[in-house]
Amino acid sequence: MPFLSGSLSFERFRVKQFEDGPFGQEHIERMAENVAGRTETANEENVHLGFLGGDHLFDQDFDLAKNIIDDAVHFGVRVDTNQVPSVIKKAWLSMELAALSRENPGGKPTKSQRKEAKEAVEQRCENEAATGKYRKFQQHALLWDCSRDLLYYGGTAGTGSGHCIDLLERVFGIECGHIGAGVVAQDWARDNDRYSEMDDVMPSSFVSGEAFSGVAWANEHSQSPDFLGNEFLLWLWWMLETETDTIETFDGTEVTLMLAKTLSLECPLGDSGKESISAECPTKLPEAMRAIQSGKLPRKTGMTLIREGQQFDLTLQAETFGISGARIHLDEDDNDFGPEDRIEAVRTLSDTIDGMFHTFCDRRTSEAWSADLNGMRGWLAPTQAARKSAA
Incomplete structure (x- = not known):
């Protein structure tokens, strides 16, 4: 993970309302209870968030000696999605409409046919998502400096950091605010x-x-x-x-x-x-x-x-x-x-x-x-x- 080796990229967040005292075994166990990969994203549009041990994309091991270094917690968050790309959905919809309206005057689909085509595509998306064919993983590195109430997010603040912050706030009852100039x-x-x-x-x-x-x-x-x-x-x-x-x-x-x-x-x-x-x-x-x-x-x-x-x-x-x-x-x-x-x-x-x-x-x-x-x-x-x- 980049905080412990290689080049560094990060933005910072202020951590508020962490009142449990020093980060310890109880908090490590909370991470383990919300580990990445425990729940598979079988449904279309579903997003699953989970913690990583910090070594790699599938690291599910947490330990005081491993994750707590000099009053800082080194870990990761994985974001699992299972979404059919919009360009594929659009293509499927066009194919369904073409098949349904083939016998229509001018080849234009009716309102009911559009509804039928949309429902058919939604069902196809659910079936394809259930196979795991479109499942994707995104890994985010984080360093929580408990001694300074700072969270270092290993990247540029955006959707990814938002997912990480949501998970941390939900699991630990904290609030995080971005620190800019x-x-x-x-x-x-x-x-x-x-x-x-x-x-x-x-x-x-x-x-x-x-x-x-x-x-x-x-x-x-x-x-x-x-x-x-x-x-x-x-x-x-x-x-x-x-x-x-x-x-x-x-x-x-x-x-x-x-x-x-x-x-x-x-x-x-x-x-x-x-x-x-x-x-x-x-x-x-x-x-x-x-x-x-x-x-x-x-x-x-x-x-x-x-x-x-x-x-x-x-x-x-x-x-x-x-x-x-x-x-x-x-x-x-x-x-x-x-x-x-x-x-x-x-x-x-x-x-x-x-x-x-x-x-x-x-x-x-x-x-x-x-x-x-x-x-x-x-x-x-x-x-x-x-x-x-x-x-």
């Missing part, structure tokens, strides 16, 4: 007595003549200022180009940073579309500079981080703070890097991203932001003016 910012503001300042934050305009109150990709159902993730990546870019490659985190440690490999940008107004750049140092390319000078904001970027001798290569998604393709670089002489060290590296990576973002939030909600904003506008302005005069 806006939630991280609000949590930091609440802990540092800056909530009113954070509540007043609106998207900044980095290009003269451009003003907007929201971004085109904003989640209309969320009240969190996730756009701060986009501004954070642009601020890091500016810092690297004009100030330093070392960011002091809010807790006082230092992170050496380089933006690398990939860069995705998009117009916050939704006017000029998206742009994706792949290169060793994408922010150094002229097309990248032209994109942000035209008002585009970063939505995703690759980066290399070094903190206290630990190096990570990863891609960070701005609004969700989703991490993908993260690689942990180990000392070649370190042969004792075990599961506990791997989980601690996940925590370190998570803390490092949050720590740099907290530094940004501190400046974003203080008088220092005015100087930073003017500096960023000045950084973008000269070439923009030159381009306008050339035109």
Whole structure:
């Protein structure tokens, strides 16, 4: 499973209302009682959710020593479906209608024939589903860090994570909420007595003549200022180009940073579309500079981080703070890097991203932001003016 080996990809969820104390044998038994594969999905449209032991798709073994590592629970969830693909259903329906309406004037089916054809297809779907012919398995890796009330979902939040969260909430009586850039910012503001300042934050305009109150990709159902993730990546870019490659985190440690490999940008107004750049140092390319000078904001970027001798290569998604393709670089002489060290590296990576973002939030909600904003506008302005005069 990816949390214990290979590259890392995850998004985070806050776990609330887990009041049973340390994760122990009772909770392991609950997982075993809801293990994947115990109930087969014989009916059409049925979805079955179950826990996995964490080793592979059919791992049904749970054990304290195996699954609980350094106050974190490593496990999986399997989603079993048994659904006939819609394209096949459509084909069967067309065949039934053609057979029933063959003798009709003009070959058009009647209302009753349409109903008969639909019922025939539904029955055929049930029969085919009962054979298991269309049964599919999806495996999801999870790491529940009980010491921090965090759940790491090994992928991009969506339908799969929703299934996993539903199962966990039902079995353990907890609540899980997604942690994106806006939630991280609000949590930091609440802990540092800056909530009113954070509540007043609106998207900044980095290009003269451009003003907007929201971004085109904003989640209309969320009240969190996730756009701060986009501004954070642009601020890091500016810092690297004009100030330093070392960011002091809010807790006082230092992170050496380089933006690398990939860069995705998009117009916050939704006017000029998206742009994706792949290169060793994408922010150094002229097309990248032209994109942000035209008002585009970063939505995703690759980066290399070094903190206290630990190096990570990863891609960070701005609004969700989703991490993908993260690689942990180990000392070649370190042969004792075990599961506990791997989980601690996940925590370190998570803390490092949050720590740099907290530094940004501190400046974003203080008088220092005015100087930073003017500096960023000045950084973008000269070439923009030159381009306008050339035109």
